[in-house]
Amino acid sequence: MNRLTQRNHFPFRNFSLEIILFMKRTLRFLFLSILLCLSFSCGTKQEQPKTAMQDSTQQQNSTQVSRKDDLVKWLDSLETQYEQACFAMGIANWNSYSKEGAADLDGAKKKFANIFLNEDSRKIIQEWKSKITPNVDPTLSRRMEMWNRCFIGGAIYADSEIAALENKLQKAITDFQFTLDGKPITRAQVQTQLKTEKNAKRRQQLWLTTSQLSEKVKADLIALVKLRNEKAKQFGFPNYYSLSLYLNAIDEVWLLKTLNELTDQTDEMFQKFVKMTKKSTAVKKVGPWDYDFALRDAVSLSDKYFPKDSVFQTIHKLENAIGFPTDSLPIKEVVKDIPYGGLSLALNIPKDSRFLVNPATGKGFYQVAFHEYGHSLQAVLTKDSIPILKGYEWIPGAQCGAFAEGMADVHGEFTDNELWLETYTNATDNELQNYMAGRWLPTLYRLRSLLKNFFIEYEMYKNPDENIYSPGRIDSIEHAMFKKYLLVDLDSVSVAKKLETIPSTFAASIWYTSYPCYYQNYILAAMIATQTHEALNNKFGEEIISNPNISAWLIKSFYEQGELIEWSEKIREATGKGLETGAYLRKLGAIK
Numbered sequence: 001m002n003r004l005t006q007r008n009h010f011p012f013r014n015f016s017l018e019i020i021l022f023m024k025r026t027l028r029f030l031f032l033s034i035l036l037c038l039s040f041s042c043g044t045k046q047e048q049p050k051t052a053m054q055d056s057t058q059q060q061n062s063t064q065v066s067r068k069d070d071l072v073k074w075l076d077s078l079e080t081q082y083e084q085a086c087f088a089m090g091i092a093n094w095n096s097y098s099k100e101g102a103a104d105l106d107g108a109k110k111k112f113a114n115i116f117l118n119e120d121s122r123k124i125i126q127e128w129k130s131k132i133t134p135n136v137d138p139t140l141s142r143r144m145e146m147w148n149r150c151f152i153g154g155a156i157y158a159d160s161e162i163a164a165l166e167n168k169l170q171k172a173i174t175d176f177q178f179t180l181d182g183k184p185i186t187r188a189q190v191q192t193q194l195k196t197e198k199n200a201k202r203r204q205q206l207w208l209t210t211s212q213l214s215e216k217v218k219a220d221l222i223a224l225v226k227l228r229n230e231k232a233k234q235f236g237f238p239n240y241y242s243l244s245l246y247l248n249a250i251d252e253v254w255l256l257k258t259l260n261e262l263t264d265q266t267d268e269m270f271q272k273f274v275k276m277t278k279k280s281t282a283v284k285k286v287g288p289w290d291y292d293f294a295l296r297d298a299v300s301l302s303d304k305y306f307p308k309d310s311v312f313q314t315i316h317k318l319e320n321a322i323g324f325p326t327d328s329l330p331i332k333e334v335v336k337d338i339p340y341g342g343l344s345l346a347l348n349i350p351k352d353s354r355f356l357v358n359p360a361t362g363k364g365f366y367q368v369a370f371h372e373y374g375h376s377l378q379a380v381l382t383k384d385s386i387p388i389l390k391g392y393e394w395i396p397g398a399q400c401g402a403f404a405e406g407m408a409d410v411h412g413e414f415t416d417n418e419l420w421l422e423t424y425t426n427a428t429d430n431e432l433q434n435y436m437a438g439r440w441l442p443t444l445y446r447l448r449s450l451l452k453n454f455f456i457e458y459e460m461y462k463n464p465d466e467n468i469y470s471p472g473r474i475d476s477i478e479h480a481m482f483k484k485y486l487l488v489d490l491d492s493v494s495v496a497k498k499l500e501t502i503p504s505t506f507a508a509s510i511w512y513t514s515y516p517c518y519y520q521n522y523i524l525a526a527m528i529a530t531q532t533h534e535a536l537n538n539k540f541g542e543e544i545i546s547n548p549n550i551s552a553w554l555i556k557s558f559y560e561q562g563e564l565i566e567w568s569e570k571i572r573e574a575t576g577k578g579l580e581t582g583a584y585l586r587k588l589g590a591i592k
């Protein structure tokens with residue numbers, strides 16, 4: 001009682017107790033119901049993001065964009081939706097490989113479909129793109145350019161038929177169980193054993209485990225190629241590869257000229273390597289399964305110089321030395337068996353980037369880990385500005401894959417730098433000299449393998465008419481590309497008597513499914529990384545692994561502006577010339 005009265009600032013002093021109690025109960029009841037409906041409304045607010053999306057979609061649909069200010073407001077809300085979808089796709093992918101949670105790939109893709117299958121939004125972009133020119137508003141004009149590309153790429157990416165087949169294939173490839181002699185074997189084990197197996201027949205068996213998967217999924221892959229081509233033609237492109245290069249701002253004619261130049265400039269060197277392989281393996285005819293073994297013998301530094309457990313520590317040591325504050329960067333690093341050498345995912349640019357590295361061994365393992373860290377650095381050091389200019393990787397057109405791989409390779413390239421090897425490994429001078437003299441070989445083999453993979457895919461998409469999709473034809477394309485770029489004739493190289501023709505292996509590559517039209521990016525990336533390292537050498541000389549100003553130069557030249565500037569312009573600005581083959585061919589020793 002006393003308590004009541006203490007609070008007795010009540011205005012109702014002269015009413016009877018019951019009435020007071022009744023009024024109190026009524027008031028309490030009223031109060032509770034107000035509370036209840038308030039909490040209910042918060043609940044709804046909680047759900048508001050979804051309704052906000054619906055609202056924004058309805059708003060998108062209903063918004064009349066009649067002035068530039070309306071356009072900016074409309075784009076801002078569209079980009080909020082876009083970034084939510086990017087985050088959902090990032091986390092779904094992360095979970096599908098890290099197994100840390102639910103991997104709702106389909107749900108994430110639906111979020112993108114909400115945006116990119118919206119015809120009203122596409123019309124607004126198309127209508128306003130020509131009106132907003134760079135001299136009117138350079139940033140808005142660039143946003144329009146990126147949205148225009150993304151509405152083309154997004155329409156194919158979010159296409160339900162294509163998406164369903166992609167997800168089905170990605171799952172089939174990721175979860176496929178390879179066997180050898182009836183026992184399970186992993187991709188990493190096959191790769192490691194191909195390097196050490198002295199028996200050629202056994203190496204062929206190891207190499208052919210890949211065809212178990214390729215033969216199983218190739219019909220679906222070909223169906224996917226057909227669907228993508230049909231969509232590309234709807235947008236006025238001759239085929240999906242040409243469309244994809246347009247979305248990455250890569251000139252198709254320039255690309256073919258560049259790749260043919262790299263082929264011509266390295267043909268002689270590769271013939272020399274084939275001879276070396278024949279000699280070191282004592283086989284009559286060199287098969288694709290002999291190269292990893294030959295490379296192991298010729299030029300490798302011992303795996304003991306690259307201790308698995310201290311890979312991340314070693315990365316941080318170098319990156320700190322060149323000025324990156326690794327301890328405060330939101331980058332997560334994990335070692336895990338995945339269908340890639342490594343995988344980096346920018347979940348929320350610039351606040352959250354994560355990567356996984358396949359538990360391989362030796363220098364190759366370090367190079368991949370440094371590469372993936374390079375991806376993460378670009379993500380967390382991109383300015384936190386306009387979502388469509390942040391360079392998320394999900395929608396074709398939102399970034400240039402070649403440039404992203406180039407930025408990652410700039411860091412992978414340090415593991416091939418003589419000064420770095422001297423400082424960060426215990427290899428003897430003699431071993432280092434031997435390695436530097438022979439390092440061209442693994443680089444050359446990687447280039448020729450990438451050229452083979454690129455041209456198989458490029459030919460798969462080319463001149464899309466009915467009969468190009470016959471499995472037999474794609475098999476023959478694969479054989480032709482092995483012959484041209486790896487100088488092995490699959491029709492006559494089998495060392496296993498009973499195996500007449502070598503079955504397909506191409507469809508086992510998850511790239512053709514999940515990262516279509518991507519292989520040229522690794523070749524261009526190597527050109528970007530070597531051209532950038534030549535610029536770094538000119539700028540920082542001997543301090544290339546120790547000058548803390550290097551990070552500032554990389555951030556300013558390449559990272560912070562995101563997609564505001566076209567990738568090819570960034571390279572021209574930073575290295576003083578457009579991207580060309582010189583630095584890469586010099587590293588290979590093909591030219592002086």
Ligand SMILES: [Zn+2]
Nearest residue numbers: 371375405408
């Ligand atoms: Zn990469």
